[in-house]
Amino acid sequence: MEGKNITRKELVNVNLLSLKCLMFCFFGGMGCLFPFLPLHMLATGLTYEEAKIVSIVSPIVAMIGPLVAGPLADKLAGRQGSNSRASTGKYLRVMIAVTCILGAIFYAALMAIPRVERLTIPQERNPQVKFSCDESGAIVFKDRCKLPATCYEWPEIKPGPIRLTNCDYQCKLINPEPRIQDDVTTLKPFTTDYVDEGESSGDLTVIPIEENEKDDRQSIYKRETIEPPHLCVKEDGLDVCHVYTTSSGSINIYATLQQARNPNEISERCAYPLSDQFSCRIPTVLRTKMLKFNKSCSIDCDLYEPYKMSDSVLAQVKCQQLIGNPDHTFWSYLVVRSIADVFPTTAVALLDAAVVIATRETSCGRGDVGRQLAFGSLGFAIFGPLTGYLTSLVEGAQPSFSIPIDIFAALMVISALIAVFANGMPLSPPEWWWHTRSGMLALPMSAIKRYGGETAALLFVLVIMGIFWSAMDTYLPWHLEQLNADVVLIGVCLTIGALPAVIFLWKSEHLVDYCGHSNLLITAFTIYIVRFTGLSLVSGDPWWSLASEVLELFTLGIMWVTAILYLRHLVPRHLTVTAQALPVIAHFCIGRCIGAVISAYVDVGQRNVDSLRFVYKCMAVAAAIIALKYFIWYHALIRPKCHAQSTQGPRQPPTIMEAMNGNGNYTPLRVYHNGRGRKGQFRY
Template sequence: MKQLVNKNLITLKCVLFCFLSGIGCIFPFLPLHMLSVGLDKGEARLISAVAPCIALLGPAVLGPLIDKLSVGRGSTGGATNPSGSGRLLRVITAACLILSAIFYTLLLAVPYTERHEARRPEVLFMCDEDSAYVMQEVCKEDMRCNRWSGEKSGVLAVTACEYGCADENMTWVKQPFTTTSTTTTLSPMYLSVANATTSAPEVTEDDEVRHAMPFEVNPPHFCYNGQCLVYMQHQARLRVPLSLIAPELPEDNSTSDSDWCTYRTAGPSKCQVPPNRLAEVSESDDCRPAVRCQVLDPYDEPDGVLADAECRLIIGDPSYTFWTYLIIRILSDIWPTAGLALLGTACVIATRETSLGRGDVGRQLAFGTIGLAIFPPLAGLAAEQMPDTPFLIPFVLHAVFMFIGALILLFDSHMPLSTPEWWWHTATGVLAMPMNTVRRYGAETAAVFAVVALLGTLWSGIDAYLPWTVQELNGTVTEMGLTLTAGALPAVPALWWAEALVDYIGHSNVFIMAFTFYGIRYTGLAYSTDYTWVVVCEILEVFTLSLVWVTAVLYFRHLVPRKYTATGQALPVIAHFCIGRCIGAIIGGMVSLQQPLQAVRMVYRSMGVVALVVAAVYLGLYHLLLAPRCAAPAVSPPHHLLQGLNRTNGTTNGTYSPMRVYHEERSRKGHFRY
């Protein structure tokens, strides 16, 4: 009777349990943590896309490095000391886990920033015979005026200009505008200062009939740097070009200004007020003749001089926060992706799969998935109990699990991680398949790599921003952790029997099934109205991620020669969790910021259609074109393989069915349907 649990693999199961538990404690909360430090969703989307793209350096470098440094170690360790030759893999994997714990914890030290929505205070315009003034309400958020160095040039759109008397407190300027303003029916014009006149322009009777408006004498003139503009009502908007000088700071460096900020023009400016109009507005001898205008769209006017002068309350430095988070996040994502590739390598080597039997890769992953089902909701529950520092516990739990896994790797010298050259033998020492007979299937490897990358894109399109979707549906932090539990629980039994299941179904059918269920998941999420439907869609992740991942691990195990085992296990990680994750984050991030939930549903509908179309194309391409052409007749197994079977009490019916793959199905690496 086959032993249910291999005692030699218990420590490896514990490492996988710690690794996936640590990943589960942090992964669903990263999108929320980015927003909690003050990043906006646009910056968070950029980080989510850039980080996995650069994270591929981890598996891409460490995988080949492990293979290169392992060459020859089998001869030094040999069959007498197989565990000693796995020390390199254990140490580097432990280093990846430790670095993951350190860098993700550093994200807690990213400086906080806060940006409140801009407020647009009122803006007024006034000019007299000495100068012109632009007045803006002071920003109440920090009681400061907007200030800049030197001159700031632009235009100011004004309307409803009228004559009046100004005093030192600008009382008249701040009063509400009357419904009647001093206007004219003439079009705006530029006049030189020498030609600027206070007399009424001459118009004919036909002009008055054509304009159908009363002619007005002496319209307001604004003169700046030797040119004058005339305001007319029918134009409704007069664009005044000018340069402004910001008010100076108070001598005591206090943060409080008056209720209004007054900006003076940099060049000589004045308003010409005719004496006869002055008599109409005031009979006082101390009247200060002036013209005031109402300002139109001061913050939205093209080339506006006050285009960026809204009142903004900013705490911290948003730019510094963004770049600090981006750099640390990039350095953080490198190590778990590299660790996943190396742990996949450890599973393949430790389970000792040979041509005479099937390994237990799926069972190792199943044990680790238990941690992925247990700890994410517990981390979310702990976060809810600490509203002031909600993400402290998830990040600390991640670090603790990673350190525990690293310690197990460093101190368990009996973990069966000998080099590939040694374990590619049968139990009796007979060479099951000479290494020189293993062929490289580059085209097939590239095809499977592309399929896994596409599946990773569909996965990331959901999971990269799923916490935001749950938040939009009023879900709690605990419920966000439960989404991982919903996907991990059914994956445990599926992974336990994964190798037999994949062997029976065939790898292509597993991938076709995954695309089909992605279509169902996306469609369900597109029409989800509450959290319950999100959980139901997450249960289907057993078909779209768990079985897909173990299929990729098993398939690359057979495609890649044993001396490149680490490189072979790095390929699906790069395809799914780096390239696919990057593309999916970009696609999932193409949503409207004004209506995020509706925009996300639109993306989900589109991705659902794409997934179903790919499934249909893949189904037709494989079963109607590739499978019939690649079918190979049964052939007798190699003579040395028959001898090996006989020596190990194996049985054979005299035929040998090659692995079903994209090439001509003549691989002799195993008996499995791939």
């Protein structure tokens, strides 16, 4: 009977129920917020460039929270521990509650920022557009609108039809900034002398010669046979050319316009390059003649009804009316969002420390860290899709994304109430944590210096992991939206990986013991190769992205619990909160910022599906290189060295931790985590 009671007590720890509820509500709130913040920035009226600046700056500002809260919490714990043997850990619960409340307040403040609307202005005359093409590519020029005097920024770039007419050769003065109307020599057919060459006939075109050219004074015009304009595009590796003649009428092409290459320059016209591999053949004789007059030639065409054609790519490029103050909205959003990100980031570090403290390792050497995190992962997986569904149901096709922020704020308030009133939550550190020098059960302060290199190496790995995570997830909602995904699918994609992670986290400590910390980190790098490759192949149906996102349980879930367990032993116990703040800073602050910069830099000027797919391809290659180097470095250099030390035995007297292990051969984590040892004798 007594054995049954013990078994039941081990399965259901009543003291940890409040902690599980806290983890579920807090990370459930993060699941509401995380997938939809990038979309909320655009819904507020920020441009893509402004939204990227916010995504880059906010992680750096968020670093302040863990940097301050970690040492402060450890100092408060030390003060209570030295004065009372029965410290309740209330300081930690209050800090968690405060960060949750402040996070709810500042994220709710985002809804009070005035929105910017860009409305299309019906005009009597639409902006004039012109198509220009040469050997280097094709560009569409469009007159600028007066207000605002910037070029249109595509919210979604996709291919569409363009109908070209009145195509002809035009030679312009060589100028780094071409214009529609410049010092232009238009080469019209010389209709009195037409040369018939059968199927390959061309027009006899006159080429004017400047009068100051003495060599050609006697012949003002030279007649050359010039082929009709050829507009070519690569399809499946082959050049397919459209030939325009006087009897062609118009040519229909399928093209994708990129973002303007001169959005903020002082010029009359915006230049939109075509992303497709267009090229136009300029006859050699024409190019040679015009170089004498410092002119370059191109094929210029008019666009037939660019704003009225069905599915035209230029249908959106109309002058817009700006409602609101873009500068005020941007700076307000940047400041409020940066401050708001401080508090969830801080709360994650405090919660990780609370889990480590509350789940003291048992006599078998394992606690319940993974089980507490499993409830947080479950909340993250549930509330993401649920919030997306409610948003689509309540706010319709053009949501303002107030529903995710409202639900997040409500869950943060609930989390704060749980933290404040859960007096039974076992957050009181054992007394011997504060007597590391005299006791034999805790890591001494000298361990900071001894294992500082190993800690630094782990944090460096976490920074790299954060870069990969940020490069993938920071702009993934935009990528899915451009693939015509709705808010429900976006919520599912960005949180689906947390659902299978629940199963793995439940037995995560056994998994870490068996596989080893470094082996799991190598596995995470390897899974990143698969995830990036999978996303780079998704160009049509966004549902295919689920296959890549479900693997996030390895790249984030298992990786995170591995880092928590690793640092639990590398850093002295009385610095637990500071220790758990380090991976948050490395992964979710530094790594997240660098990843956002990399993705934004590669994506500059394009912001379409193809550019993000290119980012994913590059990151897949980077993950493969790092995984290979890490594997070789660890298994070829570090592991054999540590194994040799463990077989030969230490040359110096055993340390406190070695004495705890009982065999005198313990090197924290470097030996036992590769499968040759167990931490069975560890007790908190």
